[in-house]
Amino acid sequence: MNQRDNGRLQSVEWPTIVVAIACWSGWVGLLVWHDRLPSIVVVACFALLGAWYMSLQHEAIHGHPTPSAMVNHVLAASPLSLWLPFALYSESHLTHHAVELTVPGIDPESFFVTQAQWGRASRFKRVILEANFTLFGRFILGPALGISATLSSEFRRMLHQPKRLTVWIPHIVAACAVMWLVVAAAGVPAWQYLFGFCYLGLGVTYVRSFAEHRVAEGNSNRSAIVHSGRFFGTLFLNNNLHYTHHAFPGAAWYRLPALTTDIGAAAIAEGGAGSYSGYIEICRRYALRPISSPVSSLGATVTSL
Numbered sequence: 001m002n003q004r005d006n007g008r009l010q011s012v013e014w015p016t017i018v019v020a021i022a023c024w025s026g027w028v029g030l031l032v033w034h035d036r037l038p039s040i041v042v043v044a045c046f047a048l049l050g051a052w053y054m055s056l057q058h059e060a061i062h063g064h065p066t067p068s069a070m071v072n073h074v075l076a077a078s079p080l081s082l083w084l085p086f087a088l089y090s091e092s093h094l095t096h097h098a099v100e101l102t103v104p105g106i107d108p109e110s111f112f113v114t115q116a117q118w119g120r121a122s123r124f125k126r127v128i129l130e131a132n133f134t135l136f137g138r139f140i141l142g143p144a145l146g147i148s149a150t151l152s153s154e155f156r157r158m159l160h161q162p163k164r165l166t167v168w169i170p171h172i173v174a175a176c177a178v179m180w181l182v183v184a185a186a187g188v189p190a191w192q193y194l195f196g197f198c199y200l201g202l203g204v205t206y207v208r209s210f211a212e213h214r215v216a217e218g219n220s221n222r223s224a225i226v227h228s229g230r231f232f233g234t235l236f237l238n239n240n241l242h243y244t245h246h247a248f249p250g251a252a253w254y255r256l257p258a259l260t261t262d263i264g265a266a267a268i269a270e271g272g273a274g275s276y277s278g279y280i281e282i283c284r285r286y287a288l289r290p291i292s293s294p295v296s297s298l299g300a301t302v303t304s305l
Contacts, residue, residue: 015254016056016065018239020075023052027080031186042188043196048235051208053080055237055253061090064252079178081198083147085171088154097249101222102213103298107286110213111145112296133290135210135283142206143199182275204235211282212242214273214292221272225265228278233257243269 024036026049033043053076060067060076077086096109104114111132113121121129131137132145158164182188211223226240237253241244244260251259260266266275285291 011067013065013254016059016237016252017075019052019059019234020056020065023049023056027053031182031188032130034186034188034192039189039192042192043200046193046196047200047204050081050197052235054205055088055202055235055239057086057089058093058239059237059253060086061093062249079171079175081201082175082178082194082282083198084150085167087167087171088150092150097246100298101246102215102296104296107213109209110296111142111294112298113294115295118295121151130290133206133292133294134288135286135291138206138210139203146202146206153217207279208232208236208240210286211274211291212240213277215296215298216272216274221268223269224273224278225260225269225275226282227266227276232279241265243273248251 006060009116026045030042030049036305037045051154051286054285060072063069064072066072073086092108096107098161099106101107102110102112104110104112104117106263113129118126128141128145132141154164154168158168179190179193182193183190208226211224211226214224215222221243223246225241225243228236228240232240238256239253241256243265244256245251247263247265248256248259269275
């Protein structure tokens with residue numbers, strides 16, 4: 001079993017290397033053979049690959065699968081999703097691990113809003129916010145809300161920190177190169193890639209994260225456990241076992257199931273953010289019903305909605 005010494009990986013994690021090879025092979029394969037498949041199949045495959053690639057990026061952010069940061073960067077830092085620089089994803093996710101979870105304005109991966117934000121919101125915006133706390137709403141609306149919030153936040157930050165352009169300029173150049181390769185060189189219709197890999201890929205990722213964090217009265221645990229079969233476990237690289245991931249953020253994805261059993265994570269999560277038998281249960285319970293109120297009672301002062 002691979003171990004870490006002072007946070008540094010000591011050997012190559014071959015299961016993750018296999019995932020990286022499969023992910024990239026699938027991406028290249030779709031570029032080559034997309035015209036032999038129905039459009040709906042191409043879009044669906046792009047969506048799954050988009051989510052899988054973000055799972056791979058998540059592993060790389062936590063220092064996997066090799067001791068070399070440069071190799072990990074090569075495997076997972078290409079801007080295939082176009083809109084999100086890997087450096088920004090890494091910064092945001094590591095901040096998420098370092099701060100108090102679900103607090104609006106503090107946790108960068110939270111969709112919760114403060115009572116003050118809710119009070120300022122129009123009726124239409126309140127409907128959107130509540131819909132985003134249903135599973136279908138998170139899948140359909142979540143990417144638009146997440147992308148727009150991230151880009152608007154970055155624009156405001158760049159006004160005060162022009163050095164952030166050193167992240168965005170190389171990213172934009174690389175994203176244009178990816179788009180040229182996909183559309184001009186491979187002949188993939190732009191809408192199939194943008195809608196499938198970029199938008200729905202993020203939507204599938206948001207299906208995974210939909211139930212991950214929630215405030216429970218009288219319980220300090222805000223991370224959930226979602227059990228899954230082999231398909232979703234591989235697609236999400238077991239990040240659905242989210243309590244365990246937060247307890248052991250340096251553990252490789254394939255170690256999380258055993259660690260979940262060892263520490264009794266499901267029982268711990270049950271009284272807090274929740275323990276679910278799978279995504280069918282989440283869909284049955286929360287497809288059209290909010291999993292919680294979008295308004296958080298946890299305090300943080302933010303200036304915009």
